[in-house]
Amino acid sequence: MNNAVAGVIQLKVKKWGFAANDPRVAATFTGVGGGLTTLALGVAGGAVAAVGWPALLVTAGVAAVVTGSISLAMDSLYKWLFNSNGTISTSGGGGGNGALVKGGAYVAGSYSTAQYPAPHTKSQAEDDWQRGCKPYNQCTGTTVEASGVHQSTDSGGLPITVYAYNVMKNSNVYTSFSMTLRSTGASMSCDAGMVADKGVCVALQTGTPDGVSNASPSAAVENIPASELNKALSDQFLAAAANAAWKAASNYGGLPWTPSDPVTPADVAAWRAENPSIVPTVGDAIAPVSNGNAVVISPSNSGQPGTGPSTTPGSGTVVDLGPNPNTPAPTLESIPTAQQILSPLLGLMPDIKSFVVPSHSAACPTASFVALGRAYAIDTHCALLETNRQLIEAVMMLCWTLASVFIVLRA
Structure with a gap:
């Protein structure tokens, strides 16, 4: 267990x-x-x-x-x-209340001549003990306990099942007896709940009920x-x-x-x-959990091995796989370096690396017109812008920087 x-x-x-x-x-x-x-x-x-x-x-x-x-x-x-x-x-x-059929299976006890219907139950053993102990006033304080079951054969070679019992009194074994289940030979037929005893169908004297609560x-x-x-x-x-x-x-x-x-x-x-x-x-x-002072739980090593071919050297069928193809063992490629791994990324769009902003020259736009016989020139703003060139460059740099940041963040 x-x-x-x-x-x-x-x-x-x-x-x-x-x-x-x-x-x-x-x-x-x-x-x-x-x-x-x-x-x-x-x-x-x-x-x-x-x-x-x-x-x-x-x-x-x-x-x-x-x-x-x-x-x-x-x-x-x-x-x-x-x-x-x-x-x-x-x-x-069960309670020993099945029907007994003449010539069929029956259970015989050690203390009486009664024949009980199959299958065997503990109530039959208790009834057999009662029939044996009452005439001698030995029943007081005794209980019947099952102690084992084994298969055997009778004198005629027919299979039988023997149920062993101990009679307990004051927590000690008072005596022992057995009940024997035979496959054939019941002497007579009796209704359910009855047993055959000396040619008469009688009721069980005592017995354990079908269940306990x-x-x-x-x-x-x-x-x-x-x-x-x-x-x-x-x-x-x-x-x-x-x-x-x-x-x-x-x-x-x-x-x-x-x-x-x-x-x-x-x-x-x-x-x-x-x-x-x-x-x-x-x-x-229902056996004790241990033979010592500790419960040992470990899997058994008696697992069932699967059937298969013999492992004896030199035995079995020889399998011909043909001539040796002399196929060499596979080789592994060398591990790439970090530079080799990153080079495809670093080499993307090589034209961009050589991109240079073209040179550009510009002049302050001016305007002129003639009115009332005079020529007028609009160029005062050029002198003003040239005077504040550095401030305007800084402001525009800030504006374009903020614009680029907003574009990136929105993306």
Whole structure:
């Protein structure tokens, strides 16, 4: 489960563009592990190995990152709803109330002769224990807990599924027994909610209901049907676990979890397609988060390599590429100098550089006329302008300068 959570987070940050060897990715895993360790210490009072993933996720605030009930296993009707008050509500677990069909599949217990309808549920195990413990007054203070599932064959070579249980009393294992699911051989038919016992259809004596409401994480784990334990964990649950764990990460300089782009079931599906052999089961999801005093989060190195040609030297098909064309290696042009780069700009419009203002000469305009028998000349202003030549030049220079400035600014 730890490797799966880390693998899903690694795939997510890879989609963000971060390489697996990026120091920030390693810091992210360190932060997630540190954050979960802190939470686990608070849950168990210092015993990290005693904390299961459900309790840790509830403490990490998984209800804030998942909406609605989610399937615990792939393609399963059994679902969990994480409540905001830290409890879990379950549904779809069944209650042993299916119909028993003569000659069909059935479940046999260790403590009674009853035959239960398939599929197996925990309520059947509780009923079997009740039938065995009542005659000897051993039922008081006992509870039934699932301890494992394994596949086997019977004496005739037919496949069977064995569900192991522990009977707990005063927090200790009082005794153990098993329930066996067989594919054929039910002795008789019974209606839904009934079991066959010595040729008679009888009702279940006791049993866990289909679901529980507002239960503690440990009670929710107890409600999981034994038939669910070996199923692959759902993408929804693993995505919720990755988001809650990442959100709880300590500040180690890693990449922070973002609510705008969280881990999605689609991300988990992509990771699962690349790592089909290390997908956790429901049993893995309810196991302790660590065997020691710290939660270690790191991707597994057991990714599935793609198939391809053999890499053994000297093996495989020889590919003939033809004669060597002796094509020389490409050469790079020399780097141009600053003068070479600027010369096209500096050499623009060379005619302008040789432009010279042509020489110009002018005379003060005068006028003359004859009137009343006399000749009159208008040239007094020339003497006046010549006297104030320097002042007029300065004023005109200022005027043309201002005119040019206005023209440039308007452009």
